Amino acid sequence: MNTRFYNAMILTMSDGLNIIKDGQVWIENQTIIFVGTDSESKNLMNSIDWDKEIDCENNLLMPGFKDAHTHSPMTCLRSLADDMPLDEWLHNQVFPIEATLTAQNIYDLTKLAVLEYVSGGITAIFDMYINPEAVGKACIDTGMRCVQVGSINDFTLTPDYIEKMYLKWNNDNPLISYVLGFHAEYTTSESILKQIAQLAKKYKAPVFTHLSETKSEVESCLKRNNMTPTAYLDSLGIFDYGGGGYHCIYMTDEDIEIFKRKNLTVVTNPASNLKLASGIAPISTYLKKDILVAIGTDGPASNNCLDMFREMFLVTGLAKYRENDASAVDANEVLKMATLNGAYAMGLTNADTLEKGKLADLIMIDLNQPNMQPINNITKNIVYSGNKQNVKLTMINGKILYENGNFYIGEEPQNIYKKANELVEKFAFLSKK
């Protein structure tokens, strides 16, 4: 599939936030082969047969968003149990329902999440779930790019299985890769953590985990190990080859120092952190210390939507509130977090910018909608007033999965909705028994 986009504004993100006007992007199969102005394109020998030529009507092409923390199959839990304390939510609602999910359910529910990702311009996810086989298959079948991360803890999966998945998914389909990881310090024994650290050493590989999401998590680790989660995990060698943490709200100066020294990434999840009353991460501090920050939506049970526009506004808005400074965390930095930094954390530096040779993971933003007008500043418009309504097109690996409200993911959305609702009826039946 070869596609030519023309008559575009282009935010390549390879050159600060400069924007090319009257631009073109050429895609051959899954790869970008040209990005430049109309006049530059005229100097090229074009021997390509275009399958599709798209007039962008002066709308904006930019790299897709990288949603750097997700639990895709939890779509079935959306709006099932909101407005309740975190413990009650997790133990009485989330865990019992998840225990009933089959591999087929997980596959179907992941597809529902993919519909939402592509309709919001998300071209890659960093997904943690207990069944990477089903999630991986759903992403391959729909065309979604997915970096899976190990979710072992004391109750599910084994280090051997994590290694098996690591080897399989890093040598299988180009849409899927696999990063070492575990659920969290408070759910995972030292013995397992040491085995994960061994795997990190063996493969010289980064490790990701939920980290310092709540105050009580940090306090319990201090009580058990006399160290914060970050210091404790670091002492076991978990972070010797990089990686990072999801959430990272309650971090000491020493923790931040470890992140700096080991070149770790903070993945922030502001909507989830509000909804579950976890807190606000110190993003401004991370930026001052040159620590890389990426952004994730977290799962649909704790957010409840999978929308990077909402997250971007929250990253800057909450930082401004937290620091009592309306100039804290410039929106342009946030746009980089949602694209470039996510790509770095996920090992997708081959799909981070719009440049010759990069994978064609891109979106078209409709500037001809009232929330994007007037055009004082396109990038600030995206972060402050952008909306998934503005996403006109989402392309992953050279394939268009979403365009003008229509989905091209290999299954009809109505089928996917129907299966999710049947599952919801089953849960209701189970809870009445």
Next chain:
Amino acid sequence: MNTRFYNAMILTMSDGLNIIKDGQVWIENQTIIFVGTDSESKNLMNSIDWDKEIDCENNLLMPGFKDAHTHSPMTCLRSLADDMPLDEWLHNQVFPIEATLTAQNIYDLTKLAVLEYVSGGITAIFDMYINPEAVGKACIDTGMRCVQVGSINDFTLTPDYIEKMYLKWNNDNPLISYVLGFHAEYTTSESILKQIAQLAKKYKAPVFTHLSETKSEVESCLKRNNMTPTAYLDSLGIFDYGGGGYHCIYMTDEDIEIFKRKNLTVVTNPASNLKLASGIAPISTYLKKDILVAIGTDGPASNNCLDMFREMFLVTGLAKYRENDASAVDANEVLKMATLNGAYAMGLTNADTLEKGKLADLIMIDLNQPNMQPINNITKNIVYSGNKQNVKLTMINGKILYENGNFYIGEEPQNIYKKANELVEKFAFLSKK
């Protein structure tokens, strides 16, 4: 124009949050004449000639959102000056540009805001601006419902002008009404405030104003008057016939007691309050004290989008964070704030619910999109994962202004965008001079 909606789910909001399935809504001119099930509709004699019959395909009809605090013409300032301290933003950017706006500019810029309102399901605004003539005309010409509020301060307008506008707009076009008000305590002399209180007494009318938005505003009032803004204004008789305040972040127990005693409404503006680092209003406390809370977006310079979905999530999310309690401020309460409570504050109790005899201000929410699936709970889906992308149709006063991405407001959106961008170029030219 007579319209029949059928095959609908209906959230009337006149009966808690119960939902009618297989429902119909009939509109004759600007009024709802029937709401009920298919079978109930069959018992009615239908002698109406329908101009339009709309198959809702099982999507949801509900009352439109009431955006209870706006400054519509400030669309020209969107993304012009973000990420800077409030004082610098206001004095070096907002005020100098606003001083150059003509009545025609204000008219055109209001139309841009109207496009955004209707595309996001907002059917009425509570708008404060210095030129109510131009704003009112733009709303009449587009079909937008607008409750204007007086914006007098020491630098603009006079009490006589406020009274003239009050009399004019409450007896002119049914789309427009006018509520007494002034900009803020810190910009308005006691002499003017006393004249506004006299008008309130003369017309037994409520008064609204910006109130306790920042800590420094409260501190300066305490220094000058030895009272908080709320207590000081109340001592002048401003609130003797009701009304309320926009923002209301820094409120003492005594202030809250005054709100309770005088039956005043808090209009909260969470996105603006984050972006300008103003703070988080104590919504949970207001609810416990039975104080009515409505929701507004504030103007596009301080938000920057005019999107009640984002505001709704923030009201509940920020309350949960503030109270350190994931069960604080139930999403269903927030949905009432964004509709019923806004209507009450704005004097629009004739346009608040979907019931026979009410004005036809309604929206259709697309449930067949991934962020609204599965349907565990429709109202929580709206607040937690709803998006303006889900707004399929917006009807105001019986007229469809937005449907499936198309606008019917009497002028082409591209014209309106063009004028806003010409203005932006003029600002750039002025700032270079």
